[in-house]
């Protein structure tokens with residue numbers, strides 16, 4: 001059975017794209033066949049996986065509008081994940097989709113013929129709660145919410161959880177909210193931990209383990225065009241490997257390992 005996971009938070013800069021690329025590469029290392037989907041018109045995932053969005057002929061845009069089957073837009077990457085890339089054209093998809101019946105189902109329908117070929121599909125949602133994110137949530141079995149551990153991290157979480165609830169009621173009753181993933185986490189400060197326990201209490205939201213520590217290496221990786229995890233021994237890369245292990249075991253039937261901020 002293929003697992004489809006959406007990574008969503010309407011706030012930008014919380015490490016959605018980094019999580020999709022790193023978790024995808026870590027799952028490939030565990031032997032999974034992985035497809036990642038770039039649903040952000042800015043194409044950051046596409047770029048970070050070594051493809052220039054300006055030089056692509058086919059992208060998720062043509063797939064969502066029905067002009068191309070998904071298989072014909074998928075490209076390989078050096079990280080071993082397959083990529084359904086985005087270009088700036090996707091910015092226009094929102095308006096085009098709005099005029100169509102079943103607009104929330106365009107991605108789910110497009111991915112259906114591909115699912116047999118993959119163990120895991122991970123969808124990088126844009127920083128909004130518009131029709132593209134609704135497509136991502138509608139096409140998925142579960143959703144993971146990266147949360148930057150800073151003051152006011154929780155602003156917008158309530159709105160996101162309401163959207164997830166509406167998707168569960170209207171377009172995707174089977175959608176499971178896996179939980180929040182702490183990102184840019186600084187274990188040395190009590191502040192990060194306080195923010196986490198506040199968010200998990202306030203929204204009754206599971207917090208996934210392990211938290212992803214802040215490290216300078218991620219910013220460098222994107223700039224140099226290097227593969228996201230290959231040869232990386234830093235704490236951030238290791239945290240994504242541990243997260244991949246946790247999720248892979250969970251999808252195989254084990255209980256999800258959650259993080260207790262109090263015991264950190």
Ligand code: ADP
Nearest residue numbers: 012013014015016017018213214215218219236
């Ligand atoms: P989003 O997709 O939510 O907008 P990104 O994944 O693009 O967020 O990350 C935003 C910025 O934070 C990027 O410059 C990225 O390199 C950086 N970043 C992400 N994760 C980490 C980390 N663990 N440590 C340091 N920088 C990070």
Ligand code: MG
Nearest residue numbers: 016017040044
């Ligand atoms: Mg992003």
